[in-house]
Amino acid sequence: MNLRGTTPPTRQRAASSWVVCLAAALLTAACGNEVSIDAPNGRAPSAPAFADSAVDADLVARGAYLATVGNCAGCHTAPGGAAMAGGLRIETPYGAVYTGNLTPDLQTGLGGWTADDFHRAMHDGRAPDGRRYAPAFPYPSFTHVARADNDALFAYLQSLPPVQQANRPHELRFPYGTQVALAVWQWITFTPADAPTVAPSAGVARGAYLVRGLGHCGECHAPRDHWSAAASDLSGGEMPGARWYAPSLHPTLGSADALAQTVALLRDGRNSHGTVTGPMATVVLKSTQHWRAADLEQAARYLQSLPPAPPAAEAAPAAATLLAAGARLYADRCADCHGNDGAGVPDAYPALAGNPSVTQPSVRNLVQLLRHGGFAPTTAAQPRPFGMPPADLSPDQTAAVLTHLRQAWGHRATAVSALDVLKAN
Known part of the structure; x- marks a missing residue:
């Protein structure tokens, strides 16, 4: 077939x-x-x-x-x-x-x-x-x-x-x-x-x-050519008509528990690495949490059978002044829930350290979360999920705190500029 x-x-x-x-x-x-x-x-x-x-x-x-x-x-x-x-x-x-x-x-x-x-x-x-x-x-x-x-x-x-x-x-x-x-x-x-x-x-x-097929995951998670036709791979890309970035669904090398983590994310709306928000929260709420266990497992096994995603290139450290400003904003606005070490609180606030959503190639999702807040889906595993209120930050402040997130706790993702923030809005 x-x-x-x-x-x-x-x-x-x-x-x-x-x-x-x-x-x-x-x-x-x-x-x-x-x-x-x-x-x-x-x-x-x-x-x-x-x-x-x-x-x-x-x-x-x-x-x-x-x-x-x-x-x-x-x-x-x-x-x-x-x-x-x-x-x-x-x-x-x-x-x-x-x-x-x-x-x-x-x-x-x-x-x-x-x-x-x-x-x-x-x-x-x-x-x-x-x-x-x-x-x-x-x-x-x-x-x-x-x-x-x-x-x-x-x-x-x-x-x-x-x-x-x-x-x-x-x-x-x-x-x-x-x-x-x-x-x-x-x-x-x-x-x-x-x-x-x-x-x-x-x-x-x-x-x-x-x-x-019916899951039509590639409609969001596949890159598109100059005809706007979806490619056959699921390596992620900007979502057409939306201000969100659909991440790659290809496996990451070295993730031993990826199968269980994928099933948990689709079934519960969260796993040990993070929580779904944005458009994917609606998909979990109305669809994937209701899939049969065998179908969820086989979908996760298929995703794990895809060619591994290439490792992201490590970016140079951002300017010390930008990192310091971001660290201050994080301590003031984020640390009470996500922890000074970015570890979060189990079953409440997702970890930011080691969270792949933080280090995606695009910062669109992070900008949208800060601007509009983050709301997880209601599932059997989290019947009353915690939400994140919008943050009233300027483009410069948003760039600073996101740069901190993307370069703290061993992360080596690219820095974020105020222009990046404005383009993602």
């Missing part, structure tokens, strides 16, 4: 100059996971595949679990809105998008869809009437989902109470989102996968299937 998206080289070489120029202007809009299925489908409703009231309850239950694995509700349920009815507004650099209604309402949802229609949307990125979806609906990942799993997902969605809620059109600037742009993007960068009929049930193959 091929789990890697490909960019057909013959197609790239065959592209004429006008196509390339057009694509260069249009395709930056392909920003990962911010546009969802657009229902209705623009055609007369047909009989849904699972209209029979005697639909297999086990199929619906399996679909419900798969919807949790894929975190469908995370995008398709607006705050205070009906489950899976869409309407969530998501800001992107190219305008706003609105998530679609996945309930089985005939006029505004998926009530007129068939199982074939749903599979085509997931696998090919095409609507029942042939329209192409913006790749921000993560069909470049969902194309790897087995037909049997798509059928189960569709059965679950068809079992939901129908909600009549019209889908709002996206507010993307021209020409982003036009069918011409999307046709060019798909032609150059996207080939539907040779997905299995039935998903792998165990082993690292199961982990790869979950991570690369």
Whole structure:
């Protein structure tokens, strides 16, 4: 089974100059996971595949679990809105998008869809009437989902109470989102996968299937090329349309307990090295903490099977005045919770010493945490998680305290400037 998206080289070489120029202007809009299925489908409703009231309850239950694995509700349920009815507004650099209604309402949802229609949307990125979806609906990942799993997902969605809620059109600037742009993007960068009929049930193959398919981890954790298409590796990068950095998921050499640490982070929202916050906190809250133990373990084993991440280059020490200013700010603002030694407090405040989030190549996440605060997800392991309030710091102060964090306790990450802070805001 091929789990890697490909960019057909013959197609790239065959592209004429006008196509390339057009694509260069249009395709930056392909920003990962911010546009969802657009229902209705623009055609007369047909009989849904699972209209029979005697639909297999086990199929619906399996679909419900798969919807949790894929975190469908995370995008398709607006705050205070009906489950899976869409309407969530998501800001992107190219305008706003609105998530679609996945309930089985005939006029505004998926009530007129068939199982074939749903599979085509997931696998090919095409609507029942042939329209192409913006790749921000993560069909470049969902194309790897087995037909049997798509059928189960569709059965679950068809079992939901129908909600009549019209889908709002996206507010993307021209020409982003036009069918011409999307046709060019798909032609150059996207080939539907040779997905299995039935998903792998165990082993690292199961982990790869979950991570690369429904889990769609690469939509955030894969770097993107000049077409904004996600690469096949999970080496991290700036999150499209967000002010966050998705770290590499490749293993780090010398981490003997990495498997257990990965499972703990996905299940509990924390491990001995740190706590999830930001967008990943929502993923843990709504999705990964509910994965079956075997699926979590196999996903972690697959991630550990990836090529090790190269060691970060050690940076030169920052100026003594900057380090001293950062140390004073840390002692005044941070040490009461995280400790003078950066060790934190178990089950309360995460350690900063040895925390890989502190020494990431990008300082975006650290800047966002200081500016907006940090809030961990509620999980069975931490039903009342501690949060961090925002810090009222100037760009110079932020740069100083972050430089201290990145060069204290044996850390050798690069220093942070006020310009770095301003660019990350």
